[in-house]
Amino acid sequence: MQVNRVKVSTLNSPITNSGLQVITVNTSIILELNNGYFFYREFEAISQYSVTNNSENREINWKVFWKLPSANASPYLQFRRVVEVFVQKDWVSSDAYTIMNNSLHLTSQKVNNNYRIWLNNTMSAANFTLFTVSPNYINNITIISSDQNEVNLGYWEKVDEFFYGYEGSKLNISTILLNNESTGIINFTLFNTKGEISPIKENLSSLIKYLDNSSYSKFGVFNVFNNQFYTNITLDPSFENSDCPGEWTLFVYWKNGTEVGFLTRSIIVKAYTKMESVWKVKSSSENWTNDSVVEQFSGEVLSIKCWIYSLSNLNSSFTFPYIKNEKVIFSTSWMTEGAFIYSNDYYFANVSLEAPAGIQSIDVNFNSMYFHNQSKSIYLRIFYKMSFSLISPQENQINVNQDLVTNITFKVTNETNINKNTIPIFNDDVVLKMNEITVLTEYYTIVNTGENTTISLNISKLGIQAGNFTLNLEINKESFKFNDSSLGIIFSFKLIVNSVSPTTPHLPKPDGRNQFLFLERMLIFVILPILTASISFLVFYFFVVRRKKVREFYISTYNDYLKINxxxxxxxxxxxxxxxxxxxxxxxxxxxxxxxxxxxxxxxxxxxxxxxxxxxxxxxxxxxxxxxxxxxxxxxxxxxxxxxxxxxxxxxxxxxxxxxxxxxxxxxxxxxxxxxxxVFNGKREEIMEKCTSFLYLWMKHPIKLNVPKRTKKSKYIEKQLRKYLETDNFFFIEELVSKIENDVEKGKILFYLKSFYDLGYLEIKKEYNN
Missing domain, CATH: 3.40.1840.10 (YNR034W-A-like)
Known part of the structure; x- marks a missing residue:
């Protein structure tokens, strides 16, 4: 016997290579003759095949007999004897020959599926050996998988404390035999990576819900329609590494009397996987997240960890094992890439964020021949870092007369850039607020000169009264951020506006004799009007402007609610x-x-x-x-x-x-x-929760107060509930605000309820129509 033209030297020689195997069998028949020329003999030739790697033996028996029962040579001294041997129809004539006594070659010719051997009269008792070849009846195997031609193990899914097993790929296997043979017995066997037939999974824990109804070794059935033998084998989930992913071997063996065929084929079997990833919220902290869009400065480093599990294998401790020492890589939207390092059951990488400002992404990819690939996209908002330096005034206090213009000069620097270039500032980047009231751009100008920026505020054009004010300079530059906690820069000044008095020539110049009169007139004509104006301004601001601002805020809150609703x-x-x-x-x-x-x-x-x-x-x-x-x-x-x-x-x-x-x-x-x-149904609750939180959709559901300690706000809400709804149970915000006529009052209630939601003081009964 030869496998792929290599001689098989032992009875139990294993098949070591996967794929198509060319197996050649030379069958020898020993013929013995005696001096009496009484030819009738019956022989048995036994050929043994070791067809599985657990040394299971298969035997094929050939029976060979003479065509004539006897021959008498006495009348003839010189005659040519012919021996005809009946053989199997699949024995090939082109490779047949006969050897006498292991040395002399004799002519052997195949006639009508039998071999004729010519013997002369000088031959008496001798050993004759007939050599021919029997073909392998299987030369191809067809496999069609139920998983789009990919072969997968089964997998496990945990529900509560139970583990449910689900079968993997269903392999539809078929083969067509030589000469379109349709009879005989055919066996299809699947060997795992260990060269073993995985046993049927029995006597599993009560926590495991899986019934193994199929074997990895099956007999085939002949299909008349397409003239082929076929069967199907379904892959199981693995328990304690019983079915490991890797290169499996499909072995097919057929036998019909003296005819045989066998062939192997390699199959790549994959396992289902799961990848969990976390990344640092800030490079300087140990806070990790798995769903946030993190904000980072360009040039910093993002640390990422990944754990990869095999869902196809379940340990006896009811955990999914880690997949170790595989290849995990990352690629970024700014065209860099790198590899993760495996250590302590997880993969780790530090990604340098040498990226331009804006929304960027990092793709994490796990690729393996024997495991299902996994990927994860991490999204980031990248900012450039800026710094602020005040040039003038040197302190945060500005003194200016009512009829003048005051200048603020500063420098904003790009700290991300290696050259630390200055950043020009324009109107869209600046907000000026005086006592929290935004100053319109028509009252100031912005000029960039060299490295500095100057804002000129026209106090005279503003027409404000003399007094002390808080002037806030807010700078928000697109793609820039001031620090981790602040998007923009806010710098506060104390603005002191001095009044300018008109010339009063009719007042006498004070001297020692008229000082009291002068002071008295100054009090009446100058100080008293200023004092009166200051008091009027404070009254106007606190009781008119501030009150108006609060009303506008509450009305705005109510209008936002209407848009959400x-x-x-x-x-x-x-x-x-x-x-x-x-x-x-x-x-x-x-x-x-x-x-x-x-x-x-x-x-x-x-x-x-x-x-x-x-x-x-x-x-x-x-x-x-x-x-x-x-x-x-x-x-x-x-x-x-x-x-x-x-x-x-x-x-x-x-x-x-x-x-x-x-x-x-x-x-x-x-x-x-x-x-x-x-495939998204399992995440439905999580998606609805995100929509509810981000879009304030909780305002559309029944809510109930759950305040641990009564406060001024909670007492106010409770009072409104008793007044309009007469309930302490769940209520709709829409029903409550519909019974209140004043929009300011509606906005106030909504503002308080939003505060309670942020503090976790509201119980929400979610209702969707889907």
Whole structure:
């Protein structure tokens, strides 16, 4: 016997290579003759095959006999004898020959599927050996997997304290035999990476819910329709490494009497995996997160940790084992890449954020031949760091007359840049506030000269009364940040505005005899008016301006609530297929309308009236029918928020944060998605929780006060509840504010309730119509 033209030297020689095997079997038949020429003999030739790597033997028996029972040579001294040997039909004539006494070659010819051997009269008793070849009846194996031609082990899923096992790929295996043989017995056996047949999983713990109904060794069935033998084998989940991922071997063996065939094929079997990642919120702290869009300065370092588990294998301690020493790499949106280092059951990398300002991303990828690949996208807001230096005045106090212009000179430096270049400042970058009231840009000018910036505030044009004021200079430069906790720079000055008195020539010049009269007149004509004006200004500010500001704030809070309350539907869409993957209906008056939604998707690119024009990834607004549709997109997903009114810019930013969170958490679902939304069902509660938190949707649900300690605010709310609703149980905000006529009072209640929500003092009963 030869395997791939290599001689098999022992009975139990294993097959060491995977793939197609060329097996050649030379079968010898020993013929013995005696002097009496009485030829009738019956022989058995036994060929033994070691066909499995656990040394199971298979025997094939050939029976060989003479065509004629006897021959009498007495009348003939010289005659040519012919021996005809009946053999199997699959024995090949081109390789047949006969050897007498292990040395002399004789002619052997195949006639009518039998071999004829010519013997002359000089031959008496001798040993004759007939050599021929029997072919391998299997030369191909076809495997079709249920998992898109990828072969996977099963996997485990934990529900409460139980572990449920799910089967992996179903292998549909078939082969067509030589000469279209349709009879005989065929066996398909799958050997694992250890060269073993994994046993059926029995007597498992009561915490494991899995029934193993299939074996890795099966007999095949002949299919008349396509003239082939076939069977199917389903892969199991692994328990205590019983079914390890790697290179498995499929062995097929067929036998029909004296005819045989066997072949092996290598199969790559993969395991299901899970990757968990965390990254530092700040490079200088030990706070880690797994879902936040972190803010970092350009040039800093982001630390990332990853744990990768095999979901296809369950340990006896009911844990999923770590996948160790595999390849995990990262690539960034600013075109850098690197590898993670494995240590202490996790993978670790420090990523240098040498990136331009803006929204950036880091893709973490786990790639393996024997494990399912995993990926995670981490989103960051990158800022340049700026510093502020005051040039003039040298102190934070400014003295100026009512009729003059005061100048503030400063320098803002780009600390990220190696050259520490100065940053020019313009009107859009600056907000000036006097006693918390914003100063319009028409009252000041900004000039950049060399490294310095000068703001000239026209006090005379402002027309303010003399007195002391707080002047705040706020600088917010796009793509820049002052420090970790502050986006912009706020610098406060004490502004002292001095009055300018008119010339009064009719007043006598004071001397020693008329000093009292002079002081008396000064009190009447100068000091008293100033004092009166100052008191009037304070009364006006505290009782008119401040009160007006508070009223405006409460009314603004109520208007924001109305815009939040106008949100009626939220849809998450897979960008590549335009298939809706998650919908959230808000309010019983807006149930799912399939025609409206399908019409919207058709009209979005052609009919939609653009309200704003921004680049990809930013907030966009579309007027569609009676709704304002606010959208934001990432690489793989789009969010659409339907509202009856245009929502505020604060909520726009929240929508952008939601879609960035969605992209970061479901990036791996998007690649090759088949359109089945069920893969997102397990995350439904988490998605709704994020929408509720970011978009203040808790205001649309029944709420109940749960204040641990009564405060002035809680007493006020309790009083309003008793006054308008007469309940201490769950209530709708919409019902409460509808019974209050004063918008200021409505805004005040909403402001207090928002404070309670931030403190965790509200119990919310979430209700959705989906």
């Amino acid at each position: 106008s949100i009626k539907k939220i849809i998450f869409v897979h960008q590549e297929t335009s298939i809706s993957i998650f919908e959230l209906n808000l309010g019983s008056d807006f149930q799912r309308d399939s025609s409206l939604i399908s019409g919207f998707f058709q009209a979005i690119s052609t009919i939609g009236n653009e309200l704003t024009e921004k680049g990809s990834g930013d907030i966009r607004k579309i007027q569609y029918q009676n709704f304002v549709v606010t959208s934001a997109r990432t690489d793989h997903y789009v969010i659409y928020v339907f509202s009856e009114n245009d929502i505020t810019s604060d909520i726009d930013l929240s929508i952008q944060s939601i879609i960035l969170w969605f992209e970061a958490n479901f990036h791996s679902y998007a690649e090759g998605w088949n359109g089945d939304p069920s």
